Amino acid sequence: QAGPSSxxxxxxxxxxxxxxxxxxxxxxxxxHSQNVLSHEPHRGEVxxxxxxxxxxxxxxxxxxxxxxxxxxxxxxxxxxxxRGSDNDGIHTYLxxxxxxxxxxxxxxxxxxxxxxxxxxxQQENNGIPT
Numbered sequence: 001q002a003g004p005s006s007x008x009x010x011x012x013x014x015x016x017x018x019x020x021x022x023x024x025x026x027x028x029x030x031x032h033s034q035n036v037l038s039h040e041p042h043r044g045e046v047x048x049x050x051x052x053x054x055x056x057x058x059x060x061x062x063x064x065x066x067x068x069x070x071x072x073x074x075x076x077x078x079x080x081x082x083r084g085s086d087n088d089g090i091h092t093y094l095x096x097x098x099x100x101x102x103x104x105x106x107x108x109x110x111x112x113x114x115x116x117x118x119x120x121x122q123q124e125n126n127g128i129p130t
Contacts, residue, residue, distance in 0.1 A: 015064075018061070018064075021053065021057045021060075024053065028050070045125075052114070055110075059107060059110070062103070063107075066103060066107075070100055073100070074093070076089065076092060076096075077089045077090070077093040
């Protein structure tokens with residue numbers, strides 16, 4: 001039972017994170033916030049942070065979607081075992097797993113790209129030659 005409760009906790013955390021981003025979005029779109037952000041001397045840095053938040057939100061959404069697909073795939077496999085059609089269930093599960101692994105690899109590549117971009121930006125801001 002550790003698996004389902006762990007995935008439920010992860011999903012709940014992602015939903016909480018999504019709620020946080022929605023509230024941040026509401027805060028950013030308030031007229032006073034828009035006024036302050038538009039006159040901020042470091043507008044480029046503010047936009048960079050906002051872009052980073054959007055990227056994190058995209059990654060969180062992707063992770064929730066992936067967990068949902070994984071759960072569905074496992075339930076399909078369990079159902080196939082109960083019906084006694086092991087080969088079809090296993091084949092479907094393996095195909096689904098390959099697709100999920102491919103999607104996760106793409107997501108990790110995007111995370112690494114964002115992390116590298118952030119590191120380079122931090123080095124530039126601190127005057128460290130790249």
